[in-house]
Structures are given as C-alpha cells and as structure tokens.
Amino acid sequence: xxxxxxxxxxxxxxxxxxxxxxxxxxxxxxxxxxxxxxxxxxxxxxxxxxxxxxxxxxxxxxxxxxxxxxxxxxx
Numbered sequence: 001x002x003x004x005x006x007x008x009x010x011x012x013x014x015x016x017x018x019x020x021x022x023x024x025x026x027x028x029x030x031x032x033x034x035x036x037x038x039x040x041x042x043x044x045x046x047x048x049x050x051x052x053x054x055x056x057x058x059x060x061x062x063x064x065x066x067x068x069x070x071x072x073x074x075x
Contacts, residue, residue: 003027005045006055013051020045020053028071032061035069044073 005027008020021037024045028035045053058074 001031001059001061003057003059004055005053005057008053009055015050017046017050017053024057024059024071028059028061032069035061035071038070038072041071041073 003024005020005023007023008016011019021042024041025035025037041057041059044057048054060072060074061069062072063069
C-alpha cells in the first residue's frame with residue numbers, strides 16, 4: 001500500500017526523518033493494528049538523511065512466525 005508521509009515536512013529540518021517514522025507508524029496502526037517497522041523500511045526512510053525523508057513510500061505488511069505484523073518496503 002502507498003503511504004503518504006509528507007506531514008513530516010511540517011516539522012523542523014533536523015527532526016523530519018524521525019517524525020516521518022512516527023507518521024508512518026500512526027497511519028499503519030489505524031489500518032492494521034500494532035505493527036513493527038523493519039530495519040529495511042527504516043533504512044529507506046533515513047537513506048537521504050534526516051532533512052529529506054521520502055514523501056511517499058510503498059509498504060507491505062506481513063505476519064511473521066511469532067504472529068507479529070511487520071512493515072517492509074515494497075520491492
């Protein structure tokens with residue numbers, strides 16, 4: 001699913017990537033319940049640095065063996 005996380009650009013430059021993760025988690029929790037963000041998805045958000053996270057990102061939610069839901073970037 002395509003997630004719009006451009007709301008992070010309303011925050012100061014030095015907090016945008018962490019706020020983008022917070023916005024992503026908030027949107028995913030409203031749709032899917034409690035979800036963990038994978039390291040790969042975290043790296044995609046932080047790839048361009050703290051000041052310029054992506055405005056939109058494609059996310060896939062999968063359930064692992066333990067029954068936890070984990071969000072991955074779509075390939």
